[in-house]
Amino acid sequence: MPPIFHAQLLTILYFLSLSNPSFNICISATTDTNFNKWISWRLNNYHQKYLDRKSPKTIFSKKMSATLDLRLRMAEMNRKEIKVSQDGTGNFKTVTEAIDSVPLYNTRRVLLHISSGIYREKVSIPKTKHFITFIGNAKDPPTITGNDTAATVREGGDGTPLRTFQSATVAVDADYFMAINVKFENTAPHVVGTVGGQAVALRISGTKAAFYNCSFYGSQDTLYDHKGLHFFSNCFIQGSVDFIFGNGTSLYENCYLNSIAKKVASVTAQKRSNSSISSGFSFKNCTITGTGSIYLGRAWGDYSRVVFSYSFMDKIVLPQGWSDWGKKARDQKVYYGEYKCSGPGANLSGRVPWARLLTDEEALPFIGTYYIDGDSWLINPSAYQL
Ligand SMILES: *[C@@H]1O[C@H](CO)[C@@H](O)[C@H](O)[C@H]1NC(C)=O
Ligand SMILES: *[C@@H]1O[C@H](CO)[C@@H](O)[C@H](O)[C@H]1NC(C)=O
Ligand SMILES: *[C@@H]1O[C@H](CO)[C@@H](O)[C@H](O)[C@H]1NC(C)=O
Ligand SMILES: *[C@@H]1O[C@H](CO)[C@@H](O)[C@H](O)[C@H]1NC(C)=O
Ligand SMILES: *[C@@H]1O[C@H](CO)[C@@H](O)[C@H](O)[C@H]1NC(C)=O
Ligand SMILES: *[C@@H]1O[C@H](CO)[C@@H](O)[C@H](O)[C@H]1NC(C)=O
Secondary structure (H helix, E strand, O other): OOHHHHHHHHHHHHHHHHHOHHHHHHHHOOOHHHHHHHHHHHHHHHHHHHHOOOOHHHHEOOOEOOOOOHHHHHHHOOOEEEEEOOOOOOOEOOHHHHHHOOOOOOOOOEEEEEOOOEEEOOEEEOOOOOOEEEEOOOOOOOEEEEOOOOOOEOOOOOOOEOHHHHOOOEEEOOOOOEEEOOEEEEOOOOOOOOOOOOOOOEEEOOOOEEEEOOEEEOOOOOEEEOOOEEEEEOOEEEEOOOOEEEOOEEEEEOOEEEEEOOOOEEEEEEOOOOOOOOOEEEEEOOEEEEEOOEEEEEOOOOOOEEEEEOOEEOOOEOOOOEEOOOOHHHHHOOEEEEEOOEOHHHOHHHOOOOOEEOOHHHHHHHOOHHHHOHHHOOOOHHHHOO
16 A cells, blocks of 8 residues: 555554544553554654655745645645734734734634733633744743732632633643744742642643743743643743643653752653553653752653653752652553663662663654654744744
8 A cells, every 4th residue: 555545544543542442442452561562663654654754844845745734734825924012013012912813713824923021911822713823032032921820819700719720821722833932931939838839831732732942930830731732842941840741742852941849849740641542741852950859750640651862860850760649559550761861860770660761662652753743733933934
């Protein structure tokens, strides 16, 4: 059969396996290791059939690649630009006004150029406003800031606290969101021993979202990587407790993770809750440093999945590496892998026995943009001629 059909068939089989319970039975009947090998084989195959022939740089060259999904291709062929500037020289003075101007069920790529400055706004991009891109100046990125926490009670509201989900300074529920050179911030501090201190800087719940050269500043629960396929490239992420958390399927490449923890905390809290769910965080060529003592991850979901590859780990990483959050039953279910990491925190001799030192084959599914089906939706920022 022609290669393209072969790849598609594999994809279909894969999704069948996720959605069709009878298909699931034959997979879960095999051992966990076989299942992982099977995923690895699938991705390797997919990689050879598709991606080796087309490097990511050429995916969005002059002619748009046929592998980009159709909706996205249509949106990119029909771009629109909007300028936000606090000095009145743009189309709008606030990010919120600019988003309000985007029609419901938007089908065009909207490039929202945000001038340098501090934007004290609670920004929300609803489900119906896809294809929005925030673009800032690389030399002086705009900051979108707030200080809501899970415990904040909104004035004029119904008196109930916001909770973690609603605490986000910027919340994105739409798909195909992008941000380039933007700083997302929540300034509420985490006070050890108090409750309701979760204070999200950005929540991303839409799928096929990418962040380039962005920074995320917060303390407890900085980046809510809620759900969907996400790509973080060259980003700076700072926080104290569980500062990257959620059920996202995400690749973090060349990112700098800075802990400001005051006592033992965790960098990630990934929430994969079922073995048939494909979510998980993959960190490639990242740096983990800062203060406090930190776990690489703690299991929010029973099947929490996190992989670090080619990353530098400073001495603040606890020798045990990973935490089951006090639930022993999770030890055999979580998937916590490390591959070719370096630095004093990457010493494996004190790791919990259920941490995995990945083989080349096991690491493979996690270390390319194919992990997030990137070839169907990733757009190189250079396409926007910034
Ligand atoms: C949170 O931000 C608001 C608006 O900028 C400000 O009025 C308030 O004092 C801040 N609260 C805290 C605790 O910093
Ligand atoms: C991102 O930052 C790097 C330097 O760290 C720079 O070379 C690159 O051009 C930036 N990308 C964009 C899209 O501004
Ligand atoms: C790894 O990350 C560093 C720092 O972000 C960057 O300078 C370097 O080019 C990256 N290496 C690769 C192979 O991407
Ligand atoms: C995973 O989800 C499926 C479908 O909802 C369910 O049948 C199965 O029991 C779940 N497995 C576990 C281990 O929770
Ligand atoms: C978690 O992510 C998976 C894979 O994207 C998705 O199928 C599932 O619905 C998500 N679960 C929740 C509770 O959002
Ligand atoms: C790793 O840690 C062990 C125990 O603390 C120590 O004996 C060993 O020298 C360390 N290895 C490296 C490469 O630092």
